[in-house]
Amino acid sequence: MSTVNKVYTSLRGISSVIKDIGRLREILSILIKHGFGVLITRLRLVEVIGVKNLSKNQDDANSHYSTSQRIRMALEELGPTFIKLGQILSTRPDLASPELIKELQQLQDQVPELPFEQIQAQIETELGQPLAQLFSEFDRRALACASIAQVHRAVLAREKIEVAVKVQRPELTNRIERDLNILYFLARRSEVLAPDLALIDPVGIVHEFEKAIYQELDANRELTHLQRFQEHFAAFPEVKIPIPYPQYCSQRILTLEFIYGVKITLAPKQFQLKPEELGPRLMRVLFRMIFQNGFFHGDLHPGNILVQADGRLVLLDFGMAGRLSRPQRDHILDVMIGISQQDYALVARAFYDIGIKMPGASYDYAAFEHDVILIMSEHFEDRTLGQIEIGQFFMALVRGAIAHNIRMPSTYTLLFKALMTVEGITKNLMPNLNFIEEAQPLVQEVLAQRYHPRRMLQDGGYLLLSMSKLLRQFPDTARQLLHDAEQGRLSFRVELKQWDCWLEEQRNLRQSMSLSVGFGASIIAASLALDSGPEGWFGLNMPSLVLYGIGAILGFLLLLRHWR
Ligand SMILES: Nc1ncnc2c1ncn2[C@@H]1O[C@H](COP(=O)(O)OP(=O)(O)O)[C@@H](O)[C@H]1O
Ligand SMILES: [Mg+2]
Numbered sequence: 421m422s423t424v425n426k427v428y429t430s431l432r433g434i435s436s437v438i439k440d441i442g443r444l445r446e447i448l449s450i451l452i453k454h455g456f457g458v459l460i461t462r463l464r465l466v467e468v469i470g471v472k473n474l475s476k477n478q479d480d481a482n483s484h485y486s487t488s489q490r491i492r493m494a495l496e497e498l499g500p501t502f503i504k505l506g507q508i509l510s511t512r513p514d515l516a517s518p519e520l521i522k523e524l525q526q527l528q529d530q531v532p533e534l535p536f537e538q539i540q541a542q543i544e545t546e547l548g549q550p551l552a553q554l555f556s557e558f559d560r561r562a563l564a565c566a567s568i569a570q571v572h573r574a575v576l577a578r579e580k581i582e583v584a585v586k587v588q589r590p591e592l593t594n595r596i597e598r599d600l601n602i603l604y605f606l607a608r609r610s611e612v613l614a615p616d617l618a619l620i621d622p623v624g625i626v627h628e629f630e631k632a633i634y635q636e637l638d639a640n641r642e643l644t645h646l647q648r649f650q651e652h653f654a655a656f657p658e659v660k661i662p663i664p665y666p667q668y669c670s671q672r673i674l675t676l677e678f679i680y681g682v683k684i685t686l687a688p689k690q691f692q693l694k695p696e697e698l699g700p701r702l703m704r705v706l707f708r709m710i711f712q713n714g715f716f717h718g719d720l721h722p723g724n725i726l727v728q729a730d731g732r733l734v735l736l737d738f739g740m741a742g743r744l745s746r747p748q749r750d751h752i753l754d755v756m757i758g759i760s761q762q763d764y765a766l767v768a769r770a771f772y773d774i775g776i777k778m779p780g781a782s783y784d785y786a787a788f789e790h791d792v793i794l795i796m797s798e799h800f801e802d803r804t805l806g807q808i809e810i811g812q813f814f815m816a817l818v819r820g821a822i823a824h825n826i827r828m829p830s831t832y833t834l835l836f837k838a839l840m841t842v843e844g845i846t847k848n849l850m851p852n853l854n855f856i857e858e859a860q861p862l863v864q865e866v867l868a869q870r871y872h873p874r875r876m877l878q879d880g881g882y883l884l885l886s887m888s889k890l891l892r893q894f895p896d897t898a899r900q901l902l903h904d905a906e907q908g909r910l911s912f913r914v915e916l917k918q919w920d921c922w923l924e925e926q927r928n929l930r931q932s933m934s935l936s937v938g939f940g941a942s943i944i945a946a947s948l949a950l951d952s953g954p955e956g957w958f959g960l961n962m963p964s965l966v967l968y969g970i971g972a973i974l975g976f977l978l979l980l981r982h983w984r
Contacts, residue, residue, distance in 0.1 A: 510527075
């Protein structure tokens with residue numbers, strides 16, 4: 421960005437109109453309460469909102485909490501937009517420290533239940549029919565109340581099927597829009613007033629966040645994701661995806677078959693299920709999503725994984741999902757193979773290939789590899805199987821890559837977060853579980869597929885396709901070449917990198933030689949002319965004086981060239 425442009429953006433940023441000064445004031449007082457008064461001072465917001473007394477006392481009152489804890493508490497109090505922001509931040513090891521990520525994973529998303537009348541109005545507006553016509557039963561009390569949606573049990577009037585209706589809170593979009601406006605205002609202001617913050621591109625982060633939150637607010641999108649998972653797991657009895665009822669869904673409503681089950685963490689006790697079966701089952705589901713389907717659930721925390729009495733896993737909540745192309749899957753597979761075989765160089769290479777190289781930056785592969793090896797030995801050596809934390813290792817790699825100007829695409833950071841969460845759940849079920857070992861059978865299976873004749877034929881097919889294009893063009897090109905050669909019209913353009921330097925040297929040499937010859941000739945001629953006329957200045961006659969003068973000038977020029 422040009423300097424002029426940047427200054428313009430900055431000015432625009434600082435003068436951004438804030439539409440909702442009341443909410444800004446509310447946000448800032450929550451920040452002060454949790455000990456972030458210094459931010460208000462740095463962003464010169466005291467004058468803007470008229471908050472006085474950014475007392476140190478508040479900071480002192482919070483001093484027994486760590487910064488990460490205070491961030492988490494502030495986000496919870498700030499409401500849905502900020503809770504979502506925290507959840508997204510927890511998938512970004514390049515922006516948040518490991519300690520903050522851990523804390524953000526604890527974000528409490530429980531909010532008071534909305535009065536039933538509001539929920540009823542929202543459903544009737546969205547689905548265009550009175551509630552009583554749609555449902556023969558509808559529980560007034562919600563099963564779950566989160567900041568974005570509330571879930572109620574109901575029975576479909578026509579189909580007589582028990583369902584769970586997930587209803588988005590009314591007025592949410594409006595509220596999120598207002599908060600986003602304030603976030604943009606703060607981000608622009610920090611770009612201008614806090615250059616250290618500008619380095620992390622706050623406006624870019626808010627923009628990315630805006631995209632993510634609007635995607636999550638779209639229940640149609642959640643429905644599409646769910647249908648895709650359903651196709652992928654149709655023939656896989658270990659997991660169940662609830663059946664959706666699209667005619668009772670809208671942009672703000674999702675209606676699914678009702679599932680009787682308990683949170684995965686409670687399942688062993690509740691149903692006397694074996695944890696050593698449940699843990700690996702969940703891992704198999706995740707690995708299948710990653711390596712076989714290239715489409716994975718991006719929010720696999722225990723609240724979104726239920727277990728039925730027969731031990732079958734049920735996945736819920738499909739707003740956030742990640743996609744992996746086949747080459748991306750191959751790279752992850754390489755990383756897994758590298759880890760399991762302790763082949764540090766393979767891991768470094770695969771990770772390097774995955775990363776986005778920042779434009780204009782320089783790279784030192786040897787230094788990158790060296791750091792990857794260090795991170796690997798830190799995470800794998802001298803550890804028992806149960807102590808290895810693969811998710812943490814990936815997060816450390818992402819953080820380490822930043823120092824080498826390499827950024828991970830967000831689909832990978834989401835993937836690593838999914839790995840980390842599932843690893844956490846399974847370790848909770850069986851502390852000695854070895855993630856890598858469990859992944860082996862599937863890795864072998866996928867590897868066999870990678871080198872399966874059909875896949876090789878497919879990959880070979882791409883190669884043949886581009887080769888055949890080349891071969892098709894070749895006869896025409898060859899005929900033209902032969903024709904030109906026959907006519908003596910074949911010419912080659914040769915570019916030598918050193919050619920210009922060489923020419924320059926030659927030119928200098930020629931000039932120096934001319935000067936030397938001129939200098940010598942004028943001195944000799946001047947000496948020969950000494951007796952050719954009456955004496956003038958310095959006892960020399962006119963011709964020799966002129967010739968000596970010329971010689972002196974040429975000599976001086978020669979010396980000058982030499983010094984340069
Ligand atoms: N199909 C369902 N059957 C039974 N309970 C459900 C169903 N869908 C959601 N729930 C309950 O509602 C809770 C919240 O649903 P979820 O889709 O995870 O929404 P949120 O995005 O608010 O987390 C779940 O943890 C679960 O207890
Ligand atoms: Mg959920």
